[in-house]
Amino acid sequence: MKATYEAVFVGSSVMPVHFDTEKCIGCHRCANACQTDILLPIDGKGKPPTVMYPGECWYCGACVMECPTGAISLSHPLMNRARFINADSLGK
Amino acid sequence: MADWPYENRSGKRAEYTCDVLVLGGGLAGCHAAVAAAEAGRRVILVEKGAVIRSGSAGTGFDHWEMACTNPGCRITPEEMTEALVSEQDHYGNRIAHYIEAREGYDRLMDLEKIGGKVRDTGDEFAGAAFRDEKTKLLYAYDYTNRYTLRVWGSTFKPALLRRLKALDVTVLDRTEATALLYADREGRRQCTGAIGMEVRTGEIRVISAKATVLCMSRPARIWLFNADTPGLCEFRPFQSIGSGHAMAWRIGAEFTMMEKSVRGEFSAAGRSFPPYGTGNNHNTWYAATMVDSRGVEIPYVDRDGRELKSVDERYRPAPGQKFFLKGGVIDEPKYEWRGPETLPFDELIRRGYRLPFYADLSRMPDAERRVIWGLMVGEEGKTKIPILKNYTDRGFDPQKHVLQSYGTGWQSAAFLDQERQLFGAPGGLMHDWDLKTNIDGLYAAGDQLYASDCAGFACATGHYAGRKAADAALQLEEVCPDPAQVENEVNRLLAPLDVRRGMDWREVNMACAKAMQNYCGGIRCDDLLHQGLDLIQSLRTEALHEVSAHNPHELMRIHEVSDILDVCELIYRACLARACSCAPLFFERSDSREEMRTQEDGFLTLSNWDGEIRTRMIPHDYAGDLVTSYTERNRDYMRSREGQV
Numbered sequence: 001m002k003a004t005y006e007a008v009f010v011g012s013s014v015m016p017v018h019f020d021t022e023k024c025i026g027c028h029r030c031a032n033a034c035q036t037d038i039l040l041p042i043d044g045k046g047k048p049p050t051v052m053y054p055g056e057c058w059y060c061g062a063c064v065m066e067c068p069t070g071a072i073s074l075s076h077p078l079m080n081r082a083r084f085i086n087a088d089s090l091g092k
Numbered sequence: 093m094a095d096w097p098y099e100n101r102s103g104k105r106a107e108y109t110c111d112v113l114v115l116g117g118g119l120a121g122c123h124a125a126v127a128a129a130e131a132g133r134r135v136i137l138v139e140k141g142a143v144i145r146s147g148s149a150g151t152g153f154d155h156w157e158m159a160c161t162n163p164g165c166r167i168t169p170e171e172m173t174e175a176l177v178s179e180q181d182h183y184g185n186r187i188a189h190y191i192e193a194r195e196g197y198d199r200l201m202d203l204e205k206i207g208g209k210v211r212d213t214g215d216e217f218a219g220a221a222f223r224d225e226k227t228k229l230l231y232a233y234d235y236t237n238r239y240t241l242r243v244w245g246s247t248f249k250p251a252l253l254r255r256l257k258a259l260d261v262t263v264l265d266r267t268e269a270t271a272l273l274y275a276d277r278e279g280r281r282q283c284t285g286a287i288g289m290e291v292r293t294g295e296i297r298v299i300s301a302k303a304t305v306l307c308m309s310r311p312a313r314i315w316l317f318n319a320d321t322p323g324l325c326e327f328r329p330f331q332s333i334g335s336g337h338a339m340a341w342r343i344g345a346e347f348t349m350m351e352k353s354v355r356g357e358f359s360a361a362g363r364s365f366p367p368y369g370t371g372n373n374h375n376t377w378y379a380a381t382m383v384d385s386r387g388v389e390i391p392y393v394d395r396d397g398r399e400l401k402s403v404d405e406r407y408r409p410a411p412g413q414k415f416f417l418k419g420g421v422i423d424e425p426k427y428e429w430r431g432p433e434t435l436p437f438d439e440l441i442r443r444g445y446r447l448p449f450y451a452d453l454s455r456m457p458d459a460e461r462r463v464i465w466g467l468m469v470g471e472e473g474k475t476k477i478p479i480l481k482n483y484t485d486r487g488f489d490p491q492k493h494v495l496q497s498y499g500t501g502w503q504s505a506a507f508l509d510q511e512r513q514l515f516g517a518p519g520g521l522m523h524d525w526d527l528k529t530n531i532d533g534l535y536a537a538g539d540q541l542y543a544s545d546c547a548g549f550a551c552a553t554g555h556y557a558g559r560k561a562a563d564a565a566l567q568l569e570e571v572c573p574d575p576a577q578v579e580n581e582v583n584r585l586l587a588p589l590d591v592r593r594g595m596d597w598r599e600v601n602m603a604c605a606k607a608m609q610n611y612c613g614g615i616r617c618d619d620l621l622h623q624g625l626d627l628i629q630s631l632r633t634e635a636l637h638e639v640s641a642h643n644p645h646e647l648m649r650i651h652e653v654s655d656i657l658d659v660c661e662l663i664y665r666a667c668l669a670r671a672c673s674c675a676p677l678f679f680e681r682s683d684s685r686e687e688m689r690t691q692e693d694g695f696l697t698l699s700n701w702d703g704e705i706r707t708r709m710i711p712h713d714y715a716g717d718l719v720t721s722y723t724e725r726n727r728d729y730m731r732s733r734e735g736q737v
């Protein structure tokens with residue numbers, strides 16, 4: 001064994017995924033489907049994982065797709081929320 | 093700071109042996125592993141993420157291109173291949189496109205057998221112009237010639253994982269491949285397996301194999317980087333940065349077209365939006381109705397400028413045209429294959445159309461609207477949750493709302509010339525008709541090949557390379573890993589754990605991106621390229637040693653940066669090797685040596701033979717006659733498919 005590992009939170013201006021702690025059963029299927037491995041089971045089974053590397057999220061949605069209880073929401077950074085308007089408001 | 097939640101196995105080793113080793117578990121890698129296992133070989137599949145949703149198409153893809161042997165298609169695989177290659181001024185991959193056009197539909201049928209959804213079995217689109225009522229297949233783009241299918245790609249990766257398990261393939265998830273093992277015998281080099289690291293525990297994995305298939309996609313984060321949201325800075329997965337290119341380059345594999353790069357098209361870390369998330373009429377959104385800010389509809393025209401009156405005409409060839417090309421990499425095709433398009437931006441402004449533009453699905457026929465918003469947006473990669481669900485939750489209703497497009501182009505993007513990407517069929521590994529590289533026992537497929545483009549291409553070439561590697565494994569001997577190679581690699585991989593309070597990997601990635609923008613941007617010349625190469629080499633020799641890691645996850649990111657530096661070197665070498673500007677490769681020199689032009693019309697290849705850079709020119713038509721060359725090498729396969737489709 002070479003060294004002691006430490007889990008150090010690497011911050012970002014964004015937080016891509018949020019867990020509904022009421023719904024999350026802490027199964028960590030999301031963590032195991034996450035391609036970039038940014039969800040770490042720091043608090044152990046039964047608890048939502050920690051989003052340890054939020055800046056590394058690719059926003060693919062695999063965590064949401066794998067969640068059995070619908071506990072995860074994914075949202076784009078503010079700058080990336082494209083605008084939509086009522087079709088009949090155009091030109092008015 | 094918290095305790096690391098996984099076991100610490102740094103320095104511990106696990107050894108594996110197999111007949112066929114597949115590196116990268118996206119669409120190409122899964123197909124390679126399935127094909128080799130079906131041929132009876134012992135197979136190991138190594139994936140840095142988790143196979144269930146890994147790769148570009150992990151969460152889906154919506155259209156399967158060039159499925160020329162599907163029952164509705166009116167274009168032959170030969171016609172399609174020549175059209176694609178000629179469209180790219182012959183800097184296209186004839187062998188791989190032919191495999192795609194000829195076998196792609198076989199792969200789709202295989203996927204259906206294992207649980208993938210490829211037909212409108214629920215009759216959601218009964219009666220639509222894009223549906224074949226008998227087979228229930230749905231077509232995209234050219235409804236007359238029917239070579240591209242709309243599919244439910246989100247069902248494919250989980251189905252492939254089940255199939256791998258049923259075939260007893262050893263799947264090593266969370267394992268980054270970092271180096272290829274090799275042996276030199278009788279003047280030839282053979283790849284004998286690979287080394288990797290488990291990215292949660294730091295365990296070193298040494299895998300001996302008779303044949304190896306590279307399926308780790310293409311480089312990224314070369315010119316584009318954003319330290320705050322690095323995961324968003326490229327189009328393809330954050331995990332895929334060209335490790336496969338780097339490790340193959342280090343052992344002498346031959347590359348081509350690495351001098352090609354294009355002005356960036358997608359980077360949601362600032363310059364653009366989430367893919368498929370703005371109003372547009374391309375690819376997934378073809379052929380959405382577009383309107384201007386007054387609500388006036390923007391006309392579609394055919395290649396002759398004839399204004400199209402109906403929505404259906406947007407999906408039909410022009411009078412006198414056999415077929416048109418559309419799909420992932422087809423941007424502005426030549427006249428022969430140019431399909432319907434909205435009027436060019438300049439013409440729209442001249443005619444008084446006003447920004448911003450919007451996609452307005454509410455004006456489209458019901459089936460066309462539902463197939464774009466619901467099937468295409470939904471099954472396309474990164475859309476089911478990030479776009480379809482997210483926008484629906486925000487209240488978007490395609491029957492009521494219009495979605496904004498930003499700026500003047502369909503990408504809703506604004507890049508500078510030096511902000512480049514390996515996109516639109518970029519360079520990659522050179523290969524022969526077996527998808528074998530110049531190294532014995534080393535094969536490649538999917539986006540790791542030169543001039544690759546899409547999902548059907550990845551599946552078809554993956555399966556093909558898996559078959560050929562399975563054959564080769566019968567001939568090649570297993571070779572014990574060279575202890576010196578293993579030792580060197582282990583030391584390289586773990587070194588950052590010994591650095592205390594060092595630099596962050598992102599600092600080096602950013603420095604590298606800036607060096608590429610400054611010295612290898614839109615316009616190049618020898619002096620700039622040499623300076624850039626020196627800078628990249630000094631980042632390796634100086635900065636890389638100062639980067640520290642607290643855990644294996646950070647180690648993986650550092651290994652990525654190291655590979656990115658190798659890829660940069662490969663790109664610099666490729667640019668230096670081409671003396672003349674070359675428009676089809678988007679390669680521009682201020683010191684172009686025009687006298688070299690005729691000598692450079694072909695695939696310029698490049699390999700790094702233990703420090704010596706070797707180049708060759710290979711003619712564009714090296715693949716020879718398609719039917720003859722393919723048939724000679726695939727009689728068994730052809731026999732095995734008889735009566736199946």
Ligand SMILES: Cc1cc2nc3c(=O)[nH]c(=O)nc-3n(C[C@H](O)[C@H](O)[C@H](O)COP(=O)(O)OP(=O)(O)OC[C@H]3O[C@@H](n4cnc5c(N)ncnc54)[C@H](O)[C@@H]3O)c2cc1C
Nearest residue numbers: 116118119120140146147148154269473538539546547550
């Ligand atoms: C958002 C998006 C939408 C797309 N939509 C379509 C579409 O609708 N139709 C279409 O035809 N094409 C589409 N494409 C393109 C298509 O998905 C890809 O061309 C195709 O999936 C490539 O397959 P691949 O197996 O070569 O690479 P990938 O599927 O990207 O797989 C590469 C794999 O290698 C792994 N890997 C990388 N480095 C290492 C390493 N060092 N060790 C181990 N594993 C490693 C990665 O984790 C990844 O799983 C889309 C691409 C994207 C990104």
